[in-house]
Amino acid sequence: MLEGKFDESTLLKKIVDSVKDCVKLCNFNCTEHGITVQAVDDSRVLLVSLLVGQTAFSEYRCDRDVTLGIDLESFSKIIKCGNNEDYLTLLAEDSPDSVMTIFEDKKKERVSEYSLKLMNIDSEFLKIDDMEYDTVINMPSSEFAKIVRDLKNLSESLNIIVTKDSVKFTSEGEVGTGSVVLKPYTDMDKPEESVNVHLDNPVDLTFGLKYLNDIIKATSLSSTITIKLADKTPALFEYKLDVGGYLRFYLAPKFDEDE
Amino acid sequence: MLEGKFDESTLLKKIVDSVKDCVKLCNFNCTEHGITVQAVDDSRVLLVSLLVGQTAFSEYRCDRDVTLGIDLESFSKIIKCGNNEDYLTLLAEDSPDSVMTIFEDKKKERVSEYSLKLMNIDSEFLKIDDMEYDTVINMPSSEFAKIVRDLKNLSESLNIIVTKDSVKFTSEGEVGTGSVVLKPYTDMDKPEESVNVHLDNPVDLTFGLKYLNDIIKATSLSSTITIKLADKTPALFEYKLDVGGYLRFYLAPKFDEDE
DNA sequence: ACCCTCGCGA
């Protein structure tokens, strides 16, 4: 039996909304440690890896491992049925054919329950190796989101060049060219505003803005984003959950051009 | 070489947004005194005349006159890429094929640059004579905007009758009739709330609300609007820029009806 | 161009 209770329904709502635009169906793998999801987007380019640690729940119990094959579109609709401050509990049997979502109002005596039919979804669970990266950037997630939104007006590709004292984002298109240059910067008062660059080797990589645009849907999950880059290697874009866990996106750079 | 730096990107944003709904393409004429634009709206009825004086810039330099043919739609997108408080600098060569827009964050080490391809736009530069008008009205721009918004629900035309002690706006349509009457009024504490009428001759004129609706897009540029009217003469609607300059609209009254 | 959502201020 799985029983996971969130203190507020917003967390799960944000998580599902962060992913549902690029992944329609996925397996929630529930273990005693929490819930993980691995999925590729519909074009099989972007790899999504989610961990909701058991610390993210106010109560959590998972007697034996269980896999919930969920249609995120429908699940998202269900989650929106609660009020943001409601307790949200996920419930499933050991061999479930459905998952129950229960909302409880904190003050009032109001309980709502929604059961969602599960699906059988094949997916190999990929073992993702911990990698060495050439560069690790830590920056405000909202700032990264703005850069992606602004530059996607100009072309389909975003080039990222990191040197020891700057990060440069560039997009070149028909009507014009845009670039944003960030210098590492430490804000004492608001550390989440800081831009931090750890660099072993400079990198010069290009990514599809279509996919980056899916990635930034997760902006509300964390005030900062960590970007790990290495030549000819899928980049890692990570949003850490305050309460324990993360949402990670792996995206391979474009190879073909100019070399 | 042209180099014009605004202390805040909002001013240019407001100016472009005020005009781009009625004018798609226009020439920015840059001289040592500042930047002027003259253009007619797509239906060739409304004449727009902009002056951004060099005092509007925190730094301004224009070695020789240069004309920048700009697609306002694209330009508006670029200007939105800055944050409102950023410095905004326009840069162009002497014979440019593009104009560069540079944003600089005031605190952080962030610089973004956007280059926009220029276009070749024909437009005669019209000499607009200083006119004698029968009536000059000065009033809060927001109040004028509300009158236009409210009365355009009723018909396509707005009638303005000015007598020595009142200004009457009327719109008569199928479903009903509306009118707003203003008396001249002086607010000592908030002069920008005053309604001021200088009248040499009474006027009774009618304008197309479609065009007035374009004009009021400029409301945020100034807390007051100056309206100059004379019989059978294009009316002048002027928003003065605090920092030096103006945005003027010239609109001919309707003739044919009822006389 | 219009509608919806999020953030900030009262």
Next chain:
DNA sequence: TCGCGAGGGT
């Protein structure tokens, strides 16, 4: 806590 304004998405 509610309302208003701004920004982003469809």
